[in-house]
Amino acid sequence: MKIILKNKAELDAMRVAGRLTGQVLKQVAEAVTPGMTTGELDELTRELIRKTGGTPSFLNYNGYPGAICISINDEVIHGIPGKRVVLPGDIVSLDVGVYYDGFHGDSARTVMVGVTDPDVIRLVETTRDALAAGIAAARPGGHLSDVSNAVQRVAEAAGCSVVREFVGHGVGRHLHEDPQVPNYGAAGRGPILKPGMTIAIEPMVNLGRPGVAVLDDDWTVVTRDGKPSAHFEHTVAVLEEKVEVLTLA
Numbered sequence: 001m002k003i004i005l006k007n008k009a010e011l012d013a014m015r016v017a018g019r020l021t022g023q024v025l026k027q028v029a030e031a032v033t034p035g036m037t038t039g040e041l042d043e044l045t046r047e048l049i050r051k052t053g054g055t056p057s058f059l060n061y062n063g064y065p066g067a068i069c070i071s072i073n074d075e076v077i078h079g080i081p082g083k084r085v086v087l088p089g090d091i092v093s094l095d096v097g098v099y100y101d102g103f104h105g106d107s108a109r110t111v112m113v114g115v116t117d118p119d120v121i122r123l124v125e126t127t128r129d130a131l132a133a134g135i136a137a138a139r140p141g142g143h144l145s146d147v148s149n150a151v152q153r154v155a156e157a158a159g160c161s162v163v164r165e166f167v168g169h170g171v172g173r174h175l176h177e178d179p180q181v182p183n184y185g186a187a188g189r190g191p192i193l194k195p196g197m198t199i200a201i202e203p204m205v206n207l208g209r210p211g212v213a214v215l216d217d218d219w220t221v222v223t224r225d226g227k228p229s230a231h232f233e234h235t236v237a238v239l240e241e242k243v244e245v246l247t248l249a
C-alpha cells in the first residue's frame, strides 16, 4: 500500500476539482424529476462537466460507459444511465467525478423523489448522517478506521446495514488510490491520517441485509434482498490541524 500525500499546490488543485465536482453534483441533483430518464441526467452531467473545463472522471474508467453513476432503489452503486425512467417514490443515488488540472474530485448523494415511506426516508437520512459522522471522526494523527467505525455505528444504530464489498478510497491524480476506506470495523486500526492525505469517504447503506450482487451488465451493484440502498460521498483532505471537505458546492 502506497498512500500518496499531496503538497500545498496539489491540495489547491484538489480543491478546485473537488468544488467543481460538488457543483456539478448539486446541479444534477436539483434537476432530478419524475418522468426523466437516467440517460437524460447523464447528458446533463456531460454538459455541466464540459462547461467546467474538466472531463468526467468515470467515463471510460475500466470501460464504464457514463459520465455519472445513477443507482435507483435497490441499486447500490455503479448504475449505468439509460432508458430507465425516474418515478415518484424512487430514491436516486448520483455519483460523479470531475477531473480537472490533473486531479479528480469524487462525490455522491442520494435524492428522494416524492418519497413518503418513513423507512426509506430513515435510510437516506441515516446514510447522510453516517457520512457526516465519518468525516467528523477523521482527524490528523487519528486512525483511518476511526472513520470506518463512526460510519458503521451510525448506520447500525438506525437499524440499517453497511455494504462490505465496496469501500471508499484515496483519490488524487488517480480516481482510486490507497488506502481503502471501509465503512465498518473497529476504531484505532489501519494507517494514521496524515496531512496531505486526500480520501473519498463513501458509505453505502442498506435498509435490509448487507449482501449485494453485481448484475449481468458487469457494473450495477444491487442488494440481494431487493430492499433499497443509499450512498453519500465526499472527497476530504487531511490538513495539519483539521480535515477539509473538498466536494462542497
Ligand code: CO
Pocket (backbone or CB within 6 Å): 106, 168, 169, 200, 202, 233
Ligand atoms: Co468513490
